[in-house]
C-alpha cells in the first residue's frame with residue numbers, strides 16, 4: 218500500500234501469524250526490541266495482536282514486505298499517538314535476519330515517516346533505542362533522527378545495565394532532508 222524503493226508497507230494478515238511469532242521470538246531480535254524480561258510470546262498472543270490491528274485501533278501497524286517478491290520480512294508502525302502535542306512514537310523490526318544491513322530497515326522507516334508526516338499530519342516522531350544497538354542507531358540517523366537524551370542505566374539486559382537513547386525527528390527537519 219505504501220511503497221518505497223525496496224519494501225511495501227501493508228496490512229497484517231492472518232497468514233502472517235506463524236512467521237510473525239517466529240520473528241518476535243527469535244532471541245537475537247527480542248533482545249533489541251523490548252525492555253521487559255525476554256520471554257516467548259505464545260501463538261494465541263500473536264493471533265490476538267494481529268486480529269487487533271485494524272483501522273479502528275488506536276495505533277497504525279504495518280507488515281513490511283519486499284517489493285521484489287512480496288516476502289513478509291518484518292513490521293513497523295506508530296505505537297502511540299499524542300494528538301494534542303502532535304507527536305507519535307514509532308517502532309520497527311526486520312525479523313528475517315538475512316535481510317539485515319541491506320537498506321530494508323532504512324527504506325521501511327522512510328516510508329513510515331512519509332505516512333506519518335504526509336497522511337497523519339504529525340509534527341514530531343520519537344523513538345527509543347538501546348545504546349548497544351548500533352545498527353538501529355545508524356539506521357535512525359540515516360533517516361534524520363537526532364539524539365535528544367539518554368536514560369542512564371535504564372535497561373538491565375544480559376547481566377548488565379545499559380543506557381536507553383531517546384531520538385526525535387521534527388517535521389521541519391524531515392522537510393529539509
Ligand SMILES: CC(C)(COP(=O)(O)OP(=O)(O)OC[C@H]1O[C@@H](n2cnc3c(N)ncnc32)[C@H](O)[C@@H]1OP(=O)(O)O)[C@@H](O)C(=O)NCCC(=O)NCCS
Nearest residue numbers: 249310311317318319320321322323346351352353355356
Ligand atoms: C534495526 C533494523 C530495523 C535496521 O534495519 P536494517 O535493514 O538492518 O538496516 P539498514 O541496512 O537500512 O541500515 C543499517 C546501517 O547500520 C550499519 N551498521 C550495521 N551494524 C553496525 C554496527 N555494529 N555499528 C555501526 N553501524 C552498523 C549498516 O552498515 C547500515 O549503515 P550504512 O547503510 O551507512 O552502511 C534491523 O536491523 C532490525 O530489525 N534489527 C532487530 C530489531 C531492532 O533492533 N529494531 C529496532 C529497535 S530500536
